[in-house]
Amino acid sequence: MRTVGILGGMGPEATVLLMQRVIRATGAPDDSGHIHLIVDQNPQVPSRIAYLLEGRGENPAPVLAAMARGLQAAGAEALAMPCNTAHLFAPAIRDAVAVPFLDMVTLSVARARALAGAGGRIGILASPAVRKVALFEAEMEAAGLEPLYAEDEAGLLSAIRRIKAGEADAAARAVLGAASAFLLARGARVQMIACTEFSLIADAVAGDALVFDTLDVLVEAIGEFALGKDAEKARAAM
Amino acid sequence: MRTVGILGGMGPEATVLLMQRVIRATGAPDDSGHIHLIVDQNPQVPSRIAYLLEGRGENPAPVLAAMARGLQAAGAEALAMPCNTAHLFAPAIRDAVAVPFLDMVTLSVARARALAGAGGRIGILASPAVRKVALFEAEMEAAGLEPLYAEDEAGLLSAIRRIKAGEADAAARAVLGAASAFLLARGARVQMIACTEFSLIADAVAGDALVFDTLDVLVEAIGEFALGKDAEKARAAM
Numbered sequence: 004m005r006t007v008g009i010l011g012g013m014g015p016e017a018t019v020l021l022m023q024r025v026i027r028a029t030g031a032p033d034d035s036g037h038i039h040l041i042v043d044q045n046p047q048v049p050s051r052i053a054y055l056l057e058g059r060g061e062n063p064a065p066v067l068a069a070m071a072r073g074l075q076a077a078g079a080e081a082l083a084m085p086c087n088t089a090h091l092f093a094p095a096i097r098d099a100v101a102v103p104f105l106d107m108v109t110l111s112v113a114r115a116r117a118l119a120g121a122g123g124r125i126g127i128l129a130s131p132a133v134r135k136v137a138l139f140e141a142e143m144e145a146a147g148l149e150p151l152y153a154e155d156e157a158g159l160l161s162a163i164r165r166i167k168a169g170e171a172d173a174a175a176r177a178v179l180g181a182a183s184a185f186l187l188a189r190g191a192r193v194q195m196i197a198c199t200e201f202s203l204i205a206d207a208v209a210g211d212a213l214v215f216d217t218l219d220v221l222v223e224a225i226g227e228f229a230l231g232k233d234a235e236k237a238r239a240a241m
Numbered sequence: 242m243r244t245v246g247i248l249g250g251m252g253p254e255a256t257v258l259l260m261q262r263v264i265r266a267t268g269a270p271d272d273s274g275h276i277h278l279i280v281d282q283n284p285q286v287p288s289r290i291a292y293l294l295e296g297r298g299e300n301p302a303p304v305l306a307a308m309a310r311g312l313q314a315a316g317a318e319a320l321a322m323p324c325n326t327a328h329l330f331a332p333a334i335r336d337a338v339a340v341p342f343l344d345m346v347t348l349s350v351a352r353a354r355a356l357a358g359a360g361g362r363i364g365i366l367a368s369p370a371v372r373k374v375a376l377f378e379a380e381m382e383a384a385g386l387e388p389l390y391a392e393d394e395a396g397l398l399s400a401i402r403r404i405k406a407g408e409a410d411a412a413a414r415a416v417l418g419a420a421s422a423f424l425l426a427r428g429a430r431v432q433m434i435a436c437t438e439f440s441l442i443a444d445a446v447a448g449d450a451l452v453f454d455t456l457d458v459l460v461e462a463i464g465e466f467a468l469g470k471d472a473e474k475a476r477a478a479m
Contacts, residue, residue, distance in 0.1 A: 034285075041282070046274070073315050
């Protein structure tokens with residue numbers, strides 16, 4: 004069993020959702036089989052969007068680097084960050100520590116490539132900020148994939164706000180369903196949810212789409228890293 | 242804003258529940274208003290019950306002391322632990338660090354005293370282990386309170402197991418409701434939930450009982466410690 008450090012708080016609910024999914028995915032019969040996480044639930048990381056898109060506010064990179072160093076010092080043997088947009092600062096995190104960074108963007112593009120094959124179109128269900136900062140563009144291009152985005156950006160933003168306010172209602176679900184159908188109609192059968200608000204209503208996507216959640220890809224990577232050695236030992240003992 | 246360290250993982254779901262309730266209680270309009278927590282989600286703390294009641298297994302005290310020191314080193318300015326039974330090891334935690342320990346047992350007994358007055362009978366809705374290890378006895382006695390427990394210990398244990406397995410069903414609710422009515426009939430109008438499984442079905446208690454949740458008492462203390470200075474500043478500025 005190895006310990007994983009979580010750069011959290013962006014937002015705080017997304018970090019709690021990751022922890023819930025790690026518990027559920029591990030499915031241990033008692034406490035001791037669950038994964039040891041050290042979580043820096045820090046909601047005071049400067050706004051990534053304000054710095055990147057609006058050119059105002061503090062640079063989040065040094066804060067994220069300090070959090071990474073703190074988690075490593077506290078015993079984390081790998082790091083993970085349940086916030087897609089913050090991955091634009093992944094190089095600063097990698098440079099700050101000696102332990103591996105389980106990169107949700109890299110892992111999700113690899114999953115998309117495995118599902119769609121070379122030349123595939125990948126639908127991205129996310130906040131408009133993800134398109135604007137070109138979060139997935141470079142890695143998608145390197146993998147021979149083409150990212151596609153839904154056009155109804157005002158609707159997506161409004162749905163995210165409603166879900167943040169605790170209203171994962173029919174209107175929010177209809178927006179996500181329509182965005183998914185829009186992407187499907189343009190040839191993106193493989194779609195990825197890259198927004199923890201949409202993670203909560205993931206079943207509202209179009210029925211024929213092949214959809215995965217970037218948060219779940221990260222949960223799987225955490226489980227494999229934390230339990231990997233034990234899983235190998237258990238197999239060897241069989 | 243001050244940072245609070247959480248000795249977590251006992252069990253992992255209780256820690257997630259505490260974090261959810263801290264977010265909900267803070268109710269900030271954006272990320273930056275939420276509370277900074279550093280969480281050691283460590284499900285490998287040796288079993289408190291096995292060590293205390295069965296005299297077997299490793300002593301959890303040194304592990305909890307090491308977790309407390311680690312959280313202090315990582316920047317925690319106070320510590321809290323969302324597990325009632327583990328508070329039997331509170332002295333080892335206090336001895337290990339210089340920062341205050343927000344003691345859920347002490348805080349809950351003070352709340353019970355405020356609600357019931359001197360000489361009051363306090364109903365305790367918890368796992369039978371809480372009675373067996375006499376978790377609340379010394380502090381209740383010092384406060385002039387009398388703790389009362391429900392008799393249906395097999396039913397309570399079975400309800401806890403069902404809720405742990407994800408089945409917060411009518412049977413589990415009926416057990417908690419009957420235990421609450423039993424305590425009420427014996428003069429304990431003030432009752433406290435001291436078990437995070439029962440926190441999830443707290444509305445199943447007897448209608449005439451005055452019930453609070455020890456987890457919520459801890460959530461309030463975390464909020465007051467973390468936001469206290471800012472709240473004072475805001476009042477002074479008004």
